[in-house]
Amino acid sequence: MKTGEYNFGNLPGTYEYSTLIHELGHALGLEHPGNYNAGEKNPTPPPPGRVFLPFEQDNSRNTVMSYNPGSATAGDAGAPEPQTLMPFDILALQFLYGVKNNNTGNDVYTFNDTNFKQVATIWDSGGIDTVDFSGLSADEVYTLRLAPGLPFTTQAALKGLDYNLEPSQGAPEGATYKTDTFGTYTSFTTEIENLIGTAGQDEILGNRFNNSIQSGNGNDTVYGGKGGDILDGGVGSDTIYAGREADQINGGEGDDIISGDRDNDTITGGGGNDRFILAPGLGTDTITDFIQGSDELALSGGLTFAQLAIVPQAGGSAVQISGTGEIIAVLSGTTVALGASDFTLA
Template sequence: MPSPFTSSEITHVDSANDTIDSLLSISRWASTTISYSFPISNNPLFWSSLSGGYGFQFGDGEPWNSAFVPLTAADQTNFVRALQQWANVANLNFVQVAETASEVGDIRAAYTEDPDESTLAWTYLPSPSTLAGDIWINTKGLLRFQDWNPGSISFETILHELGHALGLEHPFADPNDPSKVALPRDLDNTRHTIMSYTYSNLEGDEGTEFSFHPTTPMVLDISAIQFLYGSNNFYHTTNDTYTFDDASTYHETIWDAGGFSDAIRYAGAIPSLIDLNPASASRIGQSVYVQSNGVNIGSPIHNIWIADNVTIENAIGGQGNDIFIGNSASNSLDGGGGTDTVVIGFPRHQFTFGKSSGHYFIAANTNPANQDILLNIERVEFDDTGLALDLDGHAGEVAKLLGAVFGASSVANQEYASIGLTKADEGLSYEQLGAFAINATNLTHHDEIVTLLWLNLFGTIPTQSDKSPYINMLDNDEISVGSLAILAADSEVNAQNIHLTELMQTGLAYI
């Protein structure tokens, strides 16, 4: 254990990976068991005034400053909570020690003063110096006046400073060190690493903070800290379900060390995006924005990330219109309520698709045994076509109306199907959709409309006696044009004409 006048052993590091190296300082603690303490006094017995320490004890160095204040009990609670977030992802064991004249923590945290109110905190990196691992919070900064609750910029700041105390650096270029590796601009932001200073959204708009800040290390932080200390291979090793709802706001990265049937479950109603790929992100629940002076900028950002080298096999959507992106594992994707879509970023011909045991399945032709199971999914979108699966819903209405109004062969017209699905998904009722289809034929006379529907159903021109009852109903406003289209669409002969049973196995193709 270190004393006020000595530091624990360190070791030098270099990953030979530019992305990770951009976040690394030159050293880390040699041990994975790291102590921490909360100083309660600036008495010289507890601080080094020697060379490599804080200098003359009556100067204005950090502990000697008259503004020195210990952390409050609430601060300490959230500080330990932030430590735990790092321990969750890395092979780290944090041990609290009580400060004495002969023993202090590797990491120490207290308040002191910097006249610049925009300076929230600063930290000394692991090194042979007795300053190493010391975290100082500015009494003139926001953290002195704001609770350090998760989601606040204060909690993110503590996570950031602990990253420094463990050996992480800022990812941007250092003008005083030309050899410093920097992250590319599109990665140098706090969506990817809490060690960045840049708050930016997907459009590249920059602000000063988030509406809700990260509550864990983010994807690149996790990769870097695991390089330094190893992974926590005992965290979430069983089949875990990560549940999110609309009652809370989230901004985090999931680290999962094992299991073979893990799931992300959304128990809410806001349309969401769930991407199961490692090092990828989702938008789930309450929106999180980049802000400038408290004002939201642009579109919501992704707020739930999956760490690299993590496999989450399954996803369960909420009551809204959700979007799912699977990964290389066998996935079970359950849309829940709403009109839900699975996005496949490859051409249709590269996949086998069908229905078995009451559910749809999809598998790459190169790995047919690796099937994704689709439950309560209404749309599958390949990069060249789409399949509408809700043949008992909007897709069925569109397919049947196409057959009745435009003829059975039109069911294969993907452009027509796309127009109909768009209108149905936008909220047109079945009757309104029928009227929309009839209007698209440019026929206005009741005789012409009845003749068209009869011809498409039976393949023959109707006699006057065949069509008179329907013409009379239209003339007398006993039935609307849209309702007559539905009457034809829902007929058994139309179902046979368009091969509705087969469509229920294959889905309705659209573009």
């Protein structure tokens, strides 16, 4: 079908397809998020009962009801248009009509080099779900965030698209705002538990649930966040911050830096020369494969080796703070005497 300048037969990701979703949003009761209804010449306050989004949030990566960035701006940057309702839209519709079930099974969302470069939202309301990025090429640096409302994208695309608001919208003259060139987002009520990373360099952020994260090959940085997580660095020199609650961490092959952070974690460095970060007040970490002469224990939080005592235990050694008696790590399977050369400052 073709009506005037709008060709609604065009594929998802085009301006025409996004316009169709935009108009369906109006039919469902959604309004524009800013002061730019047709015919408005001067900035005016929102009508009674309505609010406008802050200028920095008024963009199509948050809501398909936004005019920003304009199609010319996005097109010049090679940026796609939304092909679904976006996180703010879904949240507003759930407020209007209630939260409906959608994709309630154990779903796997698989990405490749084509469908990764889209603007879309995952809406999933149940099951133990996985996002799989293992099919992506290794020549990018990726930002993969499980937290609701945040994107799966590349570091280059993250806040990589500038947009300006018209003066009639009330924005400061000449002000420029940023949004993502592309990305797949999760709705604010979506819970994705598991993530499989790429063969490239990833920055991965977990959420408050019990995550299973395999960062894959490449030199990755992983933040587990809340929840009792299972974190696997795979091949590459990774940096892993486990976050809160008791986690299971495997650095995999490569020279890794691993911090169990809070609670009692179980840590395996894997192959390579690994560094395990220890600090007071964060729980007792069990390190399963410390190799003297290859691995090292990195002290943070003001700790020094002079403050420590190495206490032999059955089948291992405990690292204890002498003044408080707190055991900050147990090195299972390590019965050789540890000395200052096994420690460094983080």
